[in-house]
Amino acid sequence: MRLTAAAVGIGLVAALGPSGAALAGNNHGKSGLGRQVLPAGDGWAAAGPGTTGGSAASPADVHTVDTRAELIDALGGDNATNRTNATPKIIVVRGTINGFEGLPGKCADLADPAYSLDAYLAAYDPAVWGRVNPSGPLEEARVRSVANQTRYTQINVGPNTTIVGLRGAKLENLTLMLDSASNSIVRNINFVDAFDCFPAWSPNDGDAGNWNSQFDLMSVRRSENVWVDHNTFNDGDNPDSGQPVYFGRPYQVHDGSLDITHTASLVTVSFNRFVSRDKVMLIGSSNTVGPDVGRLxxxxxxxVFDGTMQRLPRVRFGQVDIYNNYYRLAGDAFSYAWGVGVQSSIYAENNFFALGEGIAAEDVIFDWGGTAITEKGSWVRAGSDRARPVSLLGAYNATHDPDLGADSGWTPTLRHGPVLPTPLVPLATLALAGARL
Structure with missing residues (x-):
C-alpha cells in the first residue's frame, strides 16, 4: 500500500492527541506533564472516576528528585509504608536513579551470610539433588537474600501519585511497585535492568526446569485507574542473551517489564517501548478462579514491542483491548505475542507485525487455556515481503487444535480518538512511543 504524505500526517495527528503532544513541554511539575490527567475515554483507566494522579498536589507536594533517597522521601519518607501515603503528589525524576544507591557491593551487600551462588549450584544440581524443589538451610538463605533485595530495590508507590521524568530520566536496577496505588500516573521514564541477585531454580518448570526471578521493572497490583504512558523498558547492557547457563538452562535474572496482577484493573498502557526483553507483560498471575474474575x-x-520474546501480553480473566500497536519481532528465542489465558477476553484490532526469519503468522497467538480472541485488521510483513492484511487467528486455527473462537464476548468503548489504519501504525508509533531521551 502506497501512503501519501497527507495520509501520514493525518495518521500522526490522530495518534498524537493530548498525551502524545504533551512530551514537548519542560515545566513538568507546575503546569506541564505533572499536572496532566488521562484524557477522557482513553482506555480502561478512564473508567469510573478516571485517572488524575497527583495533579491536585499542593506546591509543597511537588518534588524534583535525582537520588534513591530523595525519591523515597518524596513518596512519603519510608519505603516500607509509602504505599499507604495517599497525599496527592507530583514527583519529577531528573537524571539516573539507581536502586543499589549506597550499596557499593550491590548483590554482595544484600546476600544473606549463609548464601552463595556456588554453594547453591553445588547443592541443587539435578544430578545430585534430583528433580525436586530446593529446600533446606541454603534455600532458606536464598529466600532471606531475596527479602533483603525486595526491601531495598523495590520502591513502593502510594495512591494519587504522578511520577514523570525530565528528558533523559532513568530508573535503573529497581522495581517501581504500584501496590494499592490507585489513581497513579507514570510517564516519560526509561526503566532499565531490574535484575534479581538471587534467582530460584524450579526443576519442574517445563520439561528441563527453569531459573525464575522475582523483580519486574514496574509492577501494578491491587490498584485501579493507572496510566502508564511514554516510557521505555529495557535491560540496558545486561541482556538475557549475556547470562550464563546453569543446569542446562539460562540463568534468568529478569522477570517482567510491566506486570499487572493481583486484582489490579482499569489500566491504560500507551505510547511505550518495550525493547529486547524476554518476559514483557503478564496480566493476571494465576489460573485460580477467584478474586481476579471481573478484574484485570x-x-x-x-x-512498540521491539525484539521482545513473549507475554505481549499474556492475559488471564481480563477484558484487554489491544489496538494500534507495532510488533517488530525477531530472534530464535521468540515464543509468542498474545497469550490467550484462562477466561481471558482479548480484543485485538489494527495491530502491525514485522516478523523476522523463522517467525510465522501462526506463531503470534498462543493458547494458555483460553477459548476465544477477537482479532481484526492485523497486517503482517514477513522478512522482505510486502506488508499485507492477515488473519492471525485464522493462521493459528489452521495449524493448531483445538481452534480458538473468534468472539471474545465484548467490544471496547473506551478509546481516545479514531483507530488508525493499520499501515500507519509503524510510522506513528516509532515517531511517538517511548520516553523522550
Whole structure:
C-alpha cells in the first residue's frame, strides 16, 4: 500500500492527541506533564472516576528528585509504608536513579551470610539433588537474600501519585511497585535492568526446569485507574542473551517489564517501548478462579514491542483491548505475542507485525487455556515481503487444535480518538512511543 504524505500526517495527528503532544513541554511539575490527567475515554483507566494522579498536589507536594533517597522521601519518607501515603503528589525524576544507591557491593551487600551462588549450584544440581524443589538451610538463605533485595530495590508507590521524568530520566536496577496505588500516573521514564541477585531454580518448570526471578521493572497490583504512558523498558547492557547457563538452562535474572496482577484493573498502557526483553507483560498471575474474575481490564495502544520474546501480553480473566500497536519481532528465542489465558477476553484490532526469519503468522497467538480472541485488521510483513492484511487467528486455527473462537464476548468503548489504519501504525508509533531521551 502506497501512503501519501497527507495520509501520514493525518495518521500522526490522530495518534498524537493530548498525551502524545504533551512530551514537548519542560515545566513538568507546575503546569506541564505533572499536572496532566488521562484524557477522557482513553482506555480502561478512564473508567469510573478516571485517572488524575497527583495533579491536585499542593506546591509543597511537588518534588524534583535525582537520588534513591530523595525519591523515597518524596513518596512519603519510608519505603516500607509509602504505599499507604495517599497525599496527592507530583514527583519529577531528573537524571539516573539507581536502586543499589549506597550499596557499593550491590548483590554482595544484600546476600544473606549463609548464601552463595556456588554453594547453591553445588547443592541443587539435578544430578545430585534430583528433580525436586530446593529446600533446606541454603534455600532458606536464598529466600532471606531475596527479602533483603525486595526491601531495598523495590520502591513502593502510594495512591494519587504522578511520577514523570525530565528528558533523559532513568530508573535503573529497581522495581517501581504500584501496590494499592490507585489513581497513579507514570510517564516519560526509561526503566532499565531490574535484575534479581538471587534467582530460584524450579526443576519442574517445563520439561528441563527453569531459573525464575522475582523483580519486574514496574509492577501494578491491587490498584485501579493507572496510566502508564511514554516510557521505555529495557535491560540496558545486561541482556538475557549475556547470562550464563546453569543446569542446562539460562540463568534468568529478569522477570517482567510491566506486570499487572493481583486484582489490579482499569489500566491504560500507551505510547511505550518495550525493547529486547524476554518476559514483557503478564496480566493476571494465576489460573485460580477467584478474586481476579471481573478484574484485570487493561488497554494497550500505540506501543512498540521491539525484539521482545513473549507475554505481549499474556492475559488471564481480563477484558484487554489491544489496538494500534507495532510488533517488530525477531530472534530464535521468540515464543509468542498474545497469550490467550484462562477466561481471558482479548480484543485485538489494527495491530502491525514485522516478523523476522523463522517467525510465522501462526506463531503470534498462543493458547494458555483460553477459548476465544477477537482479532481484526492485523497486517503482517514477513522478512522482505510486502506488508499485507492477515488473519492471525485464522493462521493459528489452521495449524493448531483445538481452534480458538473468534468472539471474545465484548467490544471496547473506551478509546481516545479514531483507530488508525493499520499501515500507519509503524510510522506513528516509532515517531511517538517511548520516553523522550
Amino acid at each position: 481490564n487493561v488497554t494497550l495502544h500505540h506501543n
